[in-house]
Amino acid sequence: MNKNKNAIEFLPAEVDVLVVGYGPVGATIAALLGRYGVSTLVLDKAHEVMLMPRAIALDNEALRILQLAGLAEDAFAxxxxxxxxxxxxxxxxxxxxxxxxxxxxxxxxxxxYQPDLEHAMRDQVSRLKSVASLGGFELENLIHEADCVVATVRDQEGQVHTVRSRYLVGADGASSKVRALIGQEFEGQTYAxxxxxxxxxxxxxxxxxxxxxxxxxxxxxxxxxxxxxxxxxxxxxxxxxxxxxxxxxxxxxxxxxxxxxxxxxxxxxxxxxxxHARCCNRFSKGRVFLAGDAAHITPPFVGQGLVAGLRDGANLAWKLAWVLRGHAAPAILETYDVERRPHAQAMINLAKLMGRLVMxxxxxxxxxxxxxxxxxxxxxxxxxxxxxxxxxxENTFRHGLFTAHVRGEKLVHGSLFPQAWVRNMQKHIVLSDDALRNNLTLVGFGVNPRSLLSSEQAASWVNQGGLFLEIRARGQVSDGTCDFIEDMNHEILPLATKGTIAAVRPDRIIMDHAPGAAAERLLRNCRALLLGERAAATSVSIA
Missing domain, CATH: 3.30.9.10 (D-Amino Acid Oxidase, subunit A, domain 2)
Structure with missing residues (x-):
């Protein structure tokens, strides 16, 4: 629900997540949190979308994240x-x-055209009941308490307000006030x-x-x-x-x-x-997280500035949601920095290299x-x-919230699960991410993953925010006890032997996979990761 410019009385005193900054990254994070059902407030100094020339390029990963946030393919030109x-x-x-x-x-x-994208994303946010957005508010201070962050904000009339949030995300751009308040200002030299x-x-x-x-x-x-x-x-x-x-x-x-x-x-x-080419030493401090240009600034030579911010949002939003909904321990939030910062720095280094090569x-x-x-x-x-x-x-993590990868396997833990055109149970042709929906999903390759579990195990997976999905070849039919899709062009099924099951995170990262006979072990591994057990959460993926 978008609030109008003068609706200061609608400013909530408490919220699960406060997002500071309503640019494309902040709006995408808000849309993702809203799709996960998280109570979210977005605040920005401005009321309207900026019209200055800014980002202009998106790659396939960015478009996939916008799809994850609910944007239709024709939502913007x-x-x-x-x-x-x-x-x-x-x-x-x-x-x-x-x-x-x-x-x-x-x-x-x-x-x-960036204003088109921002208007489309704001329209998407306006349809989400758990999200509110307000312009005309400037962040002044943050106080860290044991169970929340207290943000002091000033409205355009000069009146001061406080908002308590379980977590706060700074998506307020390169001159981030959030970054300054948590002491994570950029250090060292820059490529300016x-x-x-x-x-x-x-x-x-x-x-x-x-x-x-x-x-x-x-x-x-x-x-x-x-x-x-x-x-x-x-x-x-x-x-x-x-x-x-x-x-x-x-x-x-x-x-x-x-x-x-x-x-x-x-x-x-x-x-x-x-x-500039800059990157913070950490993307978080306590209950406060940085995303987009607030965390890293990438020169434009490889068109990855906004893309990196969208990757931040996809990685962070589901983790916040799973902690807030009780599906995971707060310790999983540590993996946001572990997973995202090395890749963001690698993209900055590539942009600097390309700048030297072509300029x-x-x-x-x-x-x-x-x-x-x-x-x-x-x-x-x-x-x-x-x-x-x-x-x-490649957007493949070396450390993070996934089990160790076995060399030679096509399904690489810590990398993106592939997307392809599929036919769902309603006989509609869709992209496979739409079948995965907004959940942690246990995917069966030619096998019903639910059939491999006891009723107690299946209930435990559901209690952790999990769903079940079976993928079969085109023309095959379902037994009706599990969500089912047909791999129309045979693009996903060749990646694993028949009977394999894979745990896919809500951000489409592969958490684990195993033969169907080892389903109990896979669920145990995923449960350990979500509960924040250190030995599991610091595993290494060898791509």
Missing amino acids: KIVIPQVKMHSPVLGQFGRADTQGCIDGHPKLVTF EDWLIVDVKNRHASAIDHVEFICDPQRPTPHMPAPGGRERWEFMLRPGESREALQSEQSIARLIAPWIDPKELEIERKAVYRF PRNKIAAFAIHGLMRLLALTPATRRYFEQLDIKP
């Missing part, structure tokens, strides 16, 4: 990007990434650069259909299309250039002249941002680096490494 090209003024095209096709039911890469971002409109017939990097050491320029007939350019500022001067219409017209006649130029949005600062370095990349593209193995995005760190 997207452009599917078939390739990313890298051009040198001297060598021509020296590299490319193939982004055609889908992974887990979603395109590998899309561009989008100033860039002018320009979004141009009415480019329906003229915009490119791919992403390109103009790797000119004099002025590196990423360039890409966006929905609604938009096109974006990003220009790196040179030493000595002022932000104000470069943002003038005359300067922008001069910069974009190679692509657009100044008479046809229609600027929709413009801003100068400083790109060298002088002509000699550009000729050497781009020439080397062009030579590497002649070898099939190295060409695949770049073109097929093998350079991108």
